[in-house]
Amino acid sequence: NLTPEAAAESGVTYVSKQQLFEQADVLSVHLVLSDRSRGLVDAEALNWMKPGAYLVNSSRGPIIDQAALIETLQQRRIAGAALDVFDIEPLPADHPFRTLDNVLATPHIGYVTENNYRTFYGQMIEDIQAWHAGSPIRVFG
Template sequence: MSQTEKVRVAILDDYQNIGLSSADWSPIQDRIAVDVYTDTVTSEDDVVQRLRPYPVVCAMRERTKFPARVIDRLPNLKLIATTGPRNAAIDVVYAKAKGIVVSGTSSKGNSTLEHIWTLILATARYLVHEDTNVKNNTQQWQTYLPLGLAGRTLGLVGVGSLGSKTAQIAKAFDMRVLGWSPHLTPERAAEAGVEFARSKEELLQQSDIVSIHMVLSDKTYHLIQETDLLLMKPTAFFINTSRGPLVDEEALVKILQQHKIAGAGLDVYDIEPLPSDHPLRRLDNVTLTPHTGYVSDTNYEAFWGDTVDNILGFLEGNPKRVLAA
């Protein structure tokens, strides 16, 4: 590549087409040629065909997967600049072994926490349903009976940073907060200000709202199964803003179809974007958002600002924010 030839950069999965406007790209604009992709391709063959020409790829979170077999088929790839401080969809160890730099970014604000409570409140108060009724001029002025939160129990599956902050806000609504995870101890629960549930079953049986806050791994895949969901009260709501595969999605759909629980608020799914024919789209007891928990103007400023800086560092031979293998 000559010194005057621009480095080709692909911005992936930029659904809102705002990657270039969320940061100042002027420090590198004369050195790169950028292509923005606003859609997601899911097959590995399509990913490879699209990305083969690019030395630099900007990944928006985990929307596009980079396992070893994909990396092997991208001989020109030199830098994956992912947004966020980690990305489970990238085989970072293998990328490093192939001489490919993987850089991450910081984040800013409380977007996910804000979205957790937006989804909890919208679901428990049937906000979207009533909004639709008003706009459709439904003759029945009030249709649904919201769940009052005061005195009710919020069950947190996972009481890490997000879970603890979620609990703090629940206290403002005078809720009881119960916590459980495979490794939660009574001492850590007390530090987070939540009651310790001795088992997952106890948490599910006692909670009026169950909200999951776990990292997806081999050990937490399908952590919530049909037998777990059947333990919930018929008046309870299930909330997932973490990762879709933490829950057996087929089982959740079945439980919702049968109205075994009051409803669900979901921001994450097994397949994203959610297929147009997915049964979740046809249910009347769900509130669905398109994985926007981490999306906000302030967070994108951090994501894309650091991405520009990461590309600049790479071009100058000084990679920044390199993710540990």
């Protein structure tokens, strides 16, 4: 855990969780999911954020209370969110994150190997070509 002493040794300013959320223009979450981190970004923390702030999560979905985040984004209490991870993956077709214009959602590609990229983009091309030919593949829902 970060302490004021460790922060000073690293040349950074130690702030409380509330100060961090209140001051950040972009808050990027980089944590391991654990009992301590689950729900760490809750409704209270989201309410501390500035209206022009952005939230980025590329670690684990359950670190953020997704119901609270959806409400925050729907009410435009923050500028937006960039999300690469979700409570349920793949993200359901009818999930609000898919329709909110202040959300950038990616399919959990924050950390991948070269082979993962080849597969992901290769299948994307196959999907587009099949759709264009009138025979969509890998269709869900």
